[in-house]
Amino acid sequence: MMNGYNDDIHQRQIDKLAQLFPEAVAEGKIDWQRLQATLGEAVDLGERYGLSWKGKSDVFTTIQEKTVQTLHPDRANSVDWDTTGNMFIEGDNLAALKILHKAYYGKVKMIYIDPPYNTGNDFIYNDDFKQTRRSYEAEAGITDDEGNVVRDDGLRTNTGGHKHSNWLNMMYPRLFLARNLLRQDGVIFVSIDDNEVHNLRLMMNEIFGEENFVTQFVWRRSGTGGLRGMFPITTHEYILAYSRNITHITKRWLAPYTKDALDAFSMEDENGVYKTQALYLTSLKSAANQSYYIDLPDGSRVRPPNGIGSWRFIEATYKKQLELGNVTFKRVNNSPLVTSDNKKANYNIYIKQYISEEGTNPASILPDEIVGQTRAARAELKRLFNADYFDYAKPISLIKYLISLTNCDGESIILDFFSGSGTTAHAVAELNAEDGGNRRWICVQLPELIDEKPEAYKAGYRTIADIARERIRRADAKIRASQADKLASRDTPLDLGFRAYRVDDSNFKQWNELVSDPEEIRQQALANLDSLEEGATDDDLLTELLLKRGISPLAKIEQHDGFCFIPSEKLAICLTHSMTEELFTAILATNPSSIIILDRAFGDDINLKVNLLLQAERQGVEVEVV
Numbered sequence: 001m002m003n004g005y006n007d008d009i010h011q012r013q014i015d016k017l018a019q020l021f022p023e024a025v026a027e028g029k030i031d032w033q034r035l036q037a038t039l040g041e042a043v044d045l046g047e048r049y050g051l052s053w054k055g056k057s058d059v060f061t062t063i064q065e066k067t068v069q070t071l072h073p074d075r076a077n078s079v080d081w082d083t084t085g086n087m088f089i090e091g092d093n094l095a096a097l098k099i100l101h102k103a104y105y106g107k108v109k110m111i112y113i114d115p116p117y118n119t120g121n122d123f124i125y126n127d128d129f130k131q132t133r134r135s136y137e138a139e140a141g142i143t144d145d146e147g148n149v150v151r152d153d154g155l156r157t158n159t160g161g162h163k164h165s166n167w168l169n170m171m172y173p174r175l176f177l178a179r180n181l182l183r184q185d186g187v188i189f190v191s192i193d194d195n196e197v198h199n200l201r202l203m204m205n206e207i208f209g210e211e212n213f214v215t216q217f218v219w220r221r222s223g224t225g226g227l228r229g230m231f232p233i234t235t236h237e238y239i240l241a242y243s244r245n246i247t248h249i250t251k252r253w254l255a256p257y258t259k260d261a262l263d264a265f266s267m268e269d270e271n272g273v274y275k276t277q278a279l280y281l282t283s284l285k286s287a288a289n290q291s292y293y294i295d296l297p298d299g300s301r302v303r304p305p306n307g308i309g310s311w312r313f314i315e316a317t318y319k320k321q322l323e324l325g326n327v328t329f330k331r332v333n334n335s336p337l338v339t340s341d342n343k344k345a346n347y348n349i350y351i352k353q354y355i356s357e358e359g360t361n362p363a364s365i366l367p368d369e370i371v372g373q374t375r376a377a378r379a380e381l382k383r384l385f386n387a388d389y390f391d392y393a394k395p396i397s398l399i400k401y402l403i404s405l406t407n408c409d410g411e412s413i414i415l416d417f418f419s420g421s422g423t424t425a426h427a428v429a430e431l432n433a434e435d436g437g438n439r440r441w442i443c444v445q446l447p448e449l450i451d452e453k454p455e456a457y458k459a460g461y462r463t464i465a466d467i468a469r470e471r472i473r474r475a476d477a478k479i480r481a482s483q484a485d486k487l488a489s490r491d492t493p494l495d496l497g498f499r500a501y502r503v504d505d506s507n508f509k510q511w512n513e514l515v516s517d518p519e520e521i522r523q524q525a526l527a528n529l530d531s532l533e534e535g536a537t538d539d540d541l542l543t544e545l546l547l548k549r550g551i552s553p554l555a556k557i558e559q560h561d562g563f564c565f566i567p568s569e570k571l572a573i574c575l576t577h578s579m580t581e582e583l584f585t586a587i588l589a590t591n592p593s594s595i596i597i598l599d600r601a602f603g604d605d606i607n608l609k610v611n612l613l614l615q616a617e618r619q620g621v622e623v624e625v626v
Contacts, residue, residue: 006069006070006547010064021035051199053169056172066098070505070543072543073540074501077469079472083497084498086425087499087500089442089443089502090463091503092503097181100442104552106183107181108182108414109185110403110408110412112399112414115190115191115192116167116418118163167196172207175207179207183244185243185250187214192238200240208244212243213241216364217238217366219239221237222374222375252361253406253407254356254360254362255360257355258367259369271325271354272355276352278348279350280304284309286304286308291310293340302345302349303337305336327351328349332348362405366398372396378393389459390421399424411439414428419444420464421464422445424441426472429476433483436491446465447464449462450463450464450467472498476497479494532598542564545596549571551571556568561586562574562583565590569594572587572596574598575598579602581608584616592621593622595624598626599625
């Protein structure tokens, strides 16, 4: 019987430790005394600075808890199934992250999430994998009969002393798993407000490492204040940016110029448009290699005053700029510079900075005119649906801005596991259409039920996932129509489709390890003679088999008569219910390294099964019968 569990995250952590300290791991167990001896004084078991809360120890159990759930294809809700590289997953995001863990470990370039802000009643997540998720949720009243998340289930109450603890317990395992999916040069952006920004920063320092903190952006979600209450009205939110490994980020982050920034470039010469910047900066720490003498046009020599500021560049860089003609001397009455004979200089020195087509370094306060505000996002959705469905979505321009900063080019994968209305998918599609990119996206969204009163419910939508899929379809159709000429001239077709999946239980029957009664064990064994759950389709089985071997279901698959072949893995998968020697010979002709076959394909013919397995063994091919 197939081991239906997804990636063993607990074992992965032990394996990492074993690579670093093989002497401290024996028979799959960590010898803590030997590890402590190896690390010596670096081990500190006493009090230390960090984030702690009630239930923190349980989050590691949640992370390590294995799940047998998988993704089930939903072709009816998909667009361009056979050619797309995008995925929309409906289901709990913790389960989805665990399911994707093996196939996408270290492959995601950028993650953006807009999680619940913990304002009181804004998240529905339960992370118990001890039972099958569907049976647990049904018993707990979390879902209705169709598996949709019920809004008023009692778990959403998040007040009192456990308010922060509940939110941290929900976020920690998701961020932990998200980090594992990032490439070494990958970056995660997390939107948040004042309710939890302090805890989120500490939590991400712990998970990603404080050294991998990039910045804390400030995003203005709305305009001015108002006349309500006694205190300032909060008109901003934050976006925390962390890298997987900041030393692997080698390309500068560049952003478009704002109008004010462009206005500063008011001069022009034969080399282009430029502005000037003072060479002497009081804000720089005084340093010997940046306090050298410079010759002025009047024959005097100047340097920064003793102990106050420095030149912008070291001397070699200054000389290079001088040679290029990028240094200007301006006569002033009150220069801050001092001559070699300790007199006030008659000049100040400036460097020309030419405008760059690539852009400029981004500021931590995001520019309204480029990234937009909440009202822009609301208007975007209203134009798409001709109705007002979402109040607090993020603007497409904000997500496009973040994607552009991180140099997500080629076929970079962008993940959003709190997908909401589908803004990230929409933004990736627009950006690809604009710059010719081929970025791919993965979005995950709970099938959270919509209140019966809003316009979306009246229009026939039942869950937020329904709205998100429709938003993506409409956005893609709009791009196809509005940019038809531009799209026709692309070197590669623009991917405006997506595969829809839903998180659900395994297609393979699972052995109940809690059963101890001999008769119950016998009955379970008889029931599991055929390992497949009733109703499992070939699409379902193929998707699960790929994911649990660490292969993306979007991998290139060659279809043959009676089986399929994944060239990148040299893997053949045969889902036929009737195996023959001729079919097996055809499978071996593709030169696979391994083959997966259903146990039911052999029926009661034990001799056929043994003969074919021996034939594969002689050719050095591994066969897994499930």
